[in-house]
Amino acid sequence: DVKVTQSSRYLVKRTGEKVFLECVQDMDHENMFWYRQDPGLGLRLIYFSYDVKMKEKGDIPEGYSVSREKKERFSLILESASTNQTSMYLCASSLDPSTIAKNIQYFGAGTRLSVL
Amino acid sequence: GDSVTQMEGPVTLSEEAFLTINCTYTATGYPSLFWYVQYPGEGLQLLLKATKADDKGSNKGFEATYRKETTSFHLEKGSVQVSDSAVYFCALSSGGSYIPTFGRGTSLIVHP
Numbered sequence: 001d002v003k004v005t006q007s008s009r010y011l012v013k014r015t016g017e018k019v020f021l022e023c024v025q026d027m028d029h030e031n032m033f034w035y036r037q038d039p040g041l042g043l044r045l046i047y048f049s050y051d052v053k054m055k056e057k058g059d060i061p062e063g064y065s066v067s068r069e070k071k072e073r074f075s076l077i078l079e080s081a082s083t084n085q086t087s088m089y090l091c092a093s094s095l096d097p098s099t100i101a102k103n104i105q106y107f108g109a110g111t112r113l114s115v116l
Numbered sequence: 117g118d119s120v121t122q123m124e125g126p127v128t129l130s131e132e133a134f135l136t137i138n139c140t141y142t143a144t145g146y147p148s149l150f151w152y153v154q155y156p157g158e159g160l161q162l163l164l165k166a167t168k169a170d171d172k173g174s175n176k177g178f179e180a181t182y183r184k185e186t187t188s189f190h191l192e193k194g195s196v197q198v199s200d201s202a203v204y205f206c207a208l209s210s211g212g213s214y215i216p217t218f219g220r221g222t223s224l225i226v227h228p
Binding site: 004031033040041042043045048050058090092094103104105106107108109110 | 152
């Protein structure tokens, strides 16, 4: 089974702190994604990566950056955390969309971040 | 652009009731369609999928049929259980896009 592991289930940080959310997948997937999930808003894409060292902005990249130094690991960075970044963060991975498994996404369990 | 619209929740049912969660979509070409489920405290997981018109996806007693003529992919289950309480997301993947389009999710609450 594909496994996507997020390093923390719960995090509490203070305003202004630099925050790192880590995600690791074990199935050699090319694509990795970071979403945030808020009540009533569903999933919103922050950043995605289709290859090592490659990254693309999603719908709401402001206040975030990402790093993908190895294929299996995709990190989300909050440069200076703010209270409006309190949310559930979900990492996902998928195969190349040209494959038969066509864009099935595999999700981690999520990190619930509170910024005080 | 692509979009997915699903019914707002929460949907509240008694155990053994029939479930329908509506999903309609707008997309160019012939997308693949998915239902994901998110149990409390967990990430999303694929529930079922359909890749072409008239395909029926099924899993764990849930079914959905890809209806091109009505651009719909409604989720159904004949008899829900308390353990089915979760948030259900409809999604589509269009062409060679890396990024699926998700609906906003529908919360299902099943009472004993």
